[in-house]
Every structure is written in structure tokens, then in C-alpha cells.
Amino acid sequence: MQILAIDPGRVKFGYAVLTADDRRVLCQGIAEVTGLVxxxxxxxxxxxxxxxVIGDRTAGAEFATTLxxxxxxxxxxxxxxxxDGSSREGRHxxxxxxxxxxxRWVPLGLQSPWRPYDDYVAVVLGERYLDRQ
Incomplete structure (x- = not known):
């Protein structure tokens, strides 16, 4: 069994496909909202x-309605x-x-992501769902 986790946003969204049994990430990425469906x-x-699985914050209700x-x-x-806290965890x-x-030599707290990391947030959301199962 596979799950698709989505971190919704206004312009883009992150997605990740995880296996339910061993939580392996099979695929992850970022796409524009216009291509959601x-x-x-x-x-x-x-x-x-x-x-x-869809995050319940920014645009989550709109994504659910669309899908x-x-x-x-x-x-x-x-x-x-x-x-709650998924963006911080995804960034880390x-x-x-x-x-x-x-x-490797600069502490993580002093670094900034150089690209959007919504796909990592989607992985976090997928794992949260699996934790509840």
C-alpha cells in the first residue's frame, strides 16, 4: 500500500509517495498548483x-475540494x-x-535552503499520517 502526501500552498505544492509498511519514499517533488489534478x-x-494525505493549513481545504x-x-x-511544525521539520x-x-562545516541553524523544500514537508506529513495508523 502506498500513500501520497501533499503539502498544499497557494502557488506550488510539495508531494511525496511513501510505502505504508516501511515508510520508504518512492517519489517526491514540487509542482505548480495549476497542475494539481x-x-x-x-x-x-x-x-x-x-x-x-493533505496538510490542513494553507489551501488545504481548497485542495481537498478540488481533488x-x-x-x-x-x-x-x-x-x-x-x-503544526511540519515546515520547520521539513526545512531541517x-x-x-x-x-x-x-x-558540512556550517551549523544547520546558520544555513538557509536554496530551493523550496515543500517535498520534504510532504514526507513529514505522510509519516504523521502513518504514525496514526
Whole structure:
């Protein structure tokens, strides 16, 4: 069983596909909101996703409304998950995962992400959902 976790935003969103049994990240990325339905349908079909998890904050309700009809046709459930502190945790994970070269010598607290890290936030949201199961 795979889940698709989404960190919603106004202009872009992060996504991550995780396995439910061992929490492996199969795919993660960032896409524009204008391609939301297309990207989600492609991921659901490609990875046989059974559940879509959406963060409950910025634009979460709008995302759920937009996706509900498309997901019901595929018998995929849509579940909100709390986003409290997920951006901070996603930022830390991004910096930790990309700690190469000179970045190894600079404390994480003094570094700034050089690209959006919404996909890492999506991983955090997916893991939170799996923790509740």
C-alpha cells in the first residue's frame, strides 16, 4: 500500500509517495498548483496509491475540494493531517539531506535552503499520517 502526501500552498505544492509498511519514499517533488489534478492522478496511477494525505493549513481545504471528485472515481481516500511544525521539520530534513561540501562545516541553524523544500514537508506529513495508523 502506498500513500501520497501533499503539502498544499497557494502557488506550488510539495508531494511525496511513501510505502505504508516501511515508510520508504518512492517519489517526491514540487509542482505548480495549476497542475494539481494532473500530477495527483499520474502519481495515483503510477504508484497504485490508496490514500491521499493533505496538510490542513494553507489551501488545504481548497485542495481537498478540488481533488475529491477525481479521487472518488479511483476509490482513493482523502485524509487531512495536522501541519503544526511540519515546515520547520521539513526545512531541517532538507538541510540535513543536502549537507555536502562546505555545508558540512556550517551549523544547520546558520544555513538557509536554496530551493523550496515543500517535498520534504510532504514526507513529514505522510509519516504523521502513518504514525496514526
Amino acid at each position: 494532473r500530477v495527483v492522478q499520474e502519481l495515483v496511477d503510477r504508484f497504485q496509491v490508496t490514500t491521499v 475529491r471528485a477525481a479521487l472518488e472515481a479511483n476509490h482513493v481516500s482523502l485524509v487531512p493531517v495536522r501541519e 530534513r532538507f538541510l540535513q539531506a543536502n549537507r555536502r561540501g562546505w555545508r
